[in-house]
Amino acid sequence: MRVGYARVSTAGQKLDLQRERLADCDRVFHEKVSGKSTRNRPELQNALDFVRDGDIFVVTKLDRLTRSVVDLANIVQKFEAKNVDLVVLDQGIDTTSIYGRLQFNILAAIGEFERGIIRERSYEGRMRALARGFKFGAKPKLARNEISQLINDYEAPGCSKTEIADHYGISRSSVCRIYSENCQHMS
Incomplete structure (x- = not known):
């Protein structure tokens, strides 16, 4: 079964184009909610719960599914546990083939690498700030x-x-x- 997921960020935006692109799906879940996090996205959770062994999860763009590497990794783990493939139409990602799995894993590895660099830079910045005497956390309420x-x-x-x-x-x-x-x- 092909299970589609469509999302727009605001109530003023329309799902029509995504729905057209997902017309060959057997079931389409859709919602109008921010994509910043997968939390508070009930239709995405319903779609992730709905998919079964051998299903194909389809989105038009990867950012419709998630914008976070961490959230993407969690979703991919759920798909792997359920033996569900992912197809991202605009990026040409199709994990039903070995080439698609390779492409997806390369993109995921690059995303993980970028996240590691950001974490490393943040740590270095915190250490420099501590060395200069900066104190993190809430300011003391009392003198x-x-x-x-x-x-x-x-x-x-x-x-x-x-x-x-x-x-x-x-x-x-x-x-x-x-x-x-x-x-x-x-x-």
Whole structure:
């Protein structure tokens, strides 16, 4: 069975051209939703669940299926587990033949290579930033003098953790964490 999948990003766009190109499919799933991720795409999930052993999954362009190498790898794993082939009409990818599988694997390898380069560059950038003293994460909500005052308030009799949290505009658990972290450093 040939199972088609068509997608456009916005409600204003039309699926007509993709539907025409997928006319020879036995069943076509379609939706109007962003392709940034495969999450929150119910018709894609339905199509992936629907395909069975020996089926051919057809899309007009690879970006209609996914724009993420990670998502593509996950989809391909599902196809391999179900013995489903992939045909991408505009890119000429057809995994029903050995040449199509080769082409697809080369494209997937290039995508994985690009992802690795991006990851490596990101890591190097983070390391350079750390070496320059940059601190990642959320900015501290309290200044050093406020932390000292919070510790005094915490240790003062009659002052509840909830009152301290309200006074500094933080959660009760943050009060306990800040106290714990800073009293350990003082010891």
